[in-house]
Amino acid sequence: MNEPDRGLGWKYDLPSPNTEASIDSITTVPPRVLSDMNENYLELSRATLKLRGGWIVIGVVISIMFLTGPVSLFGHFPLKPNLAGLKELFLDIFFHAFFFLLLAPSIRMDLGFPKNEPIRFNRQRRKVYFYQFRFNLLNPFGKKNWGVKPVAYDWDDLTLEAYRIYAPMGYGGLKEEVKISICKPGTHEVIDRVFFTDDIEQGEHCWAIVRLFMQQGPEALRDVLPHSSNGDEIPTPNPAVKAVFRNPFDHLAPEVQWPAEMDLESRTAPTPGKQSNDNNFCRPN
Missing domain, CATH: 1.10.287 (Helix Hairpins)
Known part of the structure; x- marks a missing residue:
């Protein structure tokens, strides 16, 4: 097998993780994209479940x-x-x-589903940490394949895939999505595939933001990203406009709780003289 398998509706791959990014490629800033950022890591929020309740x-x-x-x-x-x-x-x-x-x-x-499923990109360790909710539609009453199962992968192993499917249902029959796939090191075997964004254009802008941070650091993004420390607010390019969640079920969603060891590692730089990938967190079964 010469190429990794792609899912139904795959159109193309976005630029690889180490393809040079520039501030000029970020023409729009998706709302609520940035949860946190410092010298070590950038955290993006995902909302896999759009209409809770x-x-x-x-x-x-x-x-x-x-x-x-x-x-x-x-x-x-x-x-x-x-x-x-x-x-x-x-x-x-x-x-x-x-x-x-x-x-x-x-x-x-x-x-x-938790309130959001953040992804942390640690530029010092060159690793990516996913707060991932797993589910199995064929076994709705099981335990093994349900629940939050955080995982970590190397930055260089990520591939961003753009999908577009036309189906005779809702939204004019068009469904777009950007997914992140991870291959087994040294092979083309896809070992995991997770949701990134539900819009290709938004996915391209988010991916450009992430690559710019990983390549140049937070200073390259200070002037282009809105930020809010209040999880109930949706940052927008216009600081005069503030929107809050209006769906009451959103307030009942489980809060994000990273495992303590992964939480510490994903927010910090490696100890000098120690390899950045010493900790090997479990990958999904």
Whole structure:
């Protein structure tokens, strides 16, 4: 195999991590892109789940229907339900249970996805740390493949992939996405692929920002990036405009809690005389 496998809808790869970046390539600044930045690392926020709470509401409605449906059916046959009534009752239970099982993965994601999934780019260690939420739609009640599982990879192993898919559903049928893939060192075997942005243009600008930071440091970005220390505010290029989360489910989302060892390593420079990749954090199964 000469090239890494690409997913359905792949269009092209963005510039490699060490391709020279310039401030001129950053023509727009995506809102809420920067969480934190200092001499050692830059942190970007991701929002994999765009509309939190929608599936919870749908699930509650279906649950109410499931609970009230049989009662209403028995109301028609209070003493001796006939065969037709029992058949209708069975179909009602089966229908609602079936749809509840279909919605279970989405409901669990609504409840489990953290407030954001930050990525930390450490220029001193030349490593990237992902606060990654994993899920398995085929096993909505399992534990192994669900939950936050932070991972770390070498900067040089990253590949940014642009995807564009046309489908007969919503948003005019067009879905864009930029993903980060990581290959096993020395091979073309993709060992992980994670979400970066849901818009190709935004992904290109974010990637230019990251490359500029990793190549030249934070001083190269001071004049172009809006910043807010308040997680409930959305920084915008216009400081007079401030927006806050209006979805009440966003405030119920789990807070970001990095593992202590990874949190320290991802925010600091390596000890002089010590290799920057001494710690080898677990990669996803």
